[in-house]
Amino acid sequence: MAAPRGWGADMTCTEFSEVVHELLRPEQPASESVRRGLEHALLCDDCAGVLAEQRDLNDQLDDLADADRDLAAPAHLELNLLAALREQQPAPRAAALPIWRWVTALGLATAAVLIGAILLSHRPMDGPAGPAAQPATPRTSSPSMPLEASRVRASAPDSVSGTSDQTAVATTAAASAAQTSEQFYRMPYASADESTDGDSVLRVELPASELASMGLESSADASSDDGTQMVSADVVVAEDGTLEAIRLSPQQEQDQATSATRF
């Protein structure tokens, strides 16, 4: 039923129904349409009923809003999203080292390698057994060297006189192998002091022709045209660096013996 005009409520029931939901909203309590609507409801029973229903609906919606007021996303969602945020960021770049640090590190590494090599090459004869030290003769064998070396050197030409050079070499090698593979041949210029304190035994490879300069000969020296074939030998080096004695390595001596047998 439309409210009669002129009663201070210039609004029809249809107009009222269009604005009734605004009458109860707090955001515009004093607007002209709200004032007119409320006045219309005072004069129209039907519209007063409609307004009451809207109030009731508001209360029910408020109850629903209150019931869900504490609704929130579960905590694990935030953790997942934070993890996604971390993954989204590019991995931090490794801090670039200044060039001088690289140079220093390279220098230190090189120095370490050199020091290690020097220490290995000057390892004492009775030091811990290692691959390079295996063939080294114990120091206790050193005192027996001098006479043996001179004797072999001296006796060899006698035993092979009148033979070819190859035969002489083979005989010399066979003789040295026959005596003992553990004996060193003292250098002619070696000091007369037989003390071995501070001496070191090193395994070296040297041209076979060098053996001749030391008073030794080998089949390798003889069989090589230019005398540059390398042979393996153990040398005794004094503390002052002087070469005291030398012997062919056992393997080298065995090869020589084989070579001699062949001849």
Place this chain on the structure above:
Amino acid sequence: MGPKIVGSPDDALVELLRRGDEEAFSSVYKQHQARLYRFAYHMSSSHSIAEETIQETFLTLIRQPDRFDPARGNLSAFLFGIARNHVLRALERDRRFEPLDAEPAANGANGSSGSAAHDRAIEGEDSVGALAHLERHERIESVRRAVLSLPTVYREVVVLCDLEQRSYADAAARLECPVGTVRSRLNRARGLLLAKLGTSHDTLENESGIAAGDQSGRWRRLGAGGRI
């Protein structure tokens, strides 16, 4: 001290977030997640959809922060737009979604009401108080179902204007429609609600039209089946 960021607080937060600032993200998340979650839940009555919505919304912010344009609105409106689109897609995807079969309204871990709280109330209070609580609970669930049964465009305005108490202008901005449209939709939506709740005045019921009558009838039929 970090670099100074100029601009609005939203700009600053998004800029920090773009740089991976977790505190900035937590600040944004804590400020907006509850409202967005409630909106998604009220629209779908599904905690899983609401969680999915929150996750997708903030993942979008994390992965595409440049999509936020302060000239087009504040960060709240931006996030709401993403959440709303996701909810609408989820509802569209689940075409056979039936509000009355939705998961019990507050059975989720986050619900402040629901059967668990309801049972505790019954155990801990006298029978009169328990009965009052039960009635209130039933009334709330009836309203929830009525809201859920509304067409989406009407449900949105009820959720925003009535449940979230947003102004018409704010709702219009978020829904990207004129304020007048919000008013008319809300008027219509409330009429439908009254009809569904069985308390509608005859006049309003007539104005709500045939659709409201049809849905109201459907509601009552479902209610007779024991779902209400």
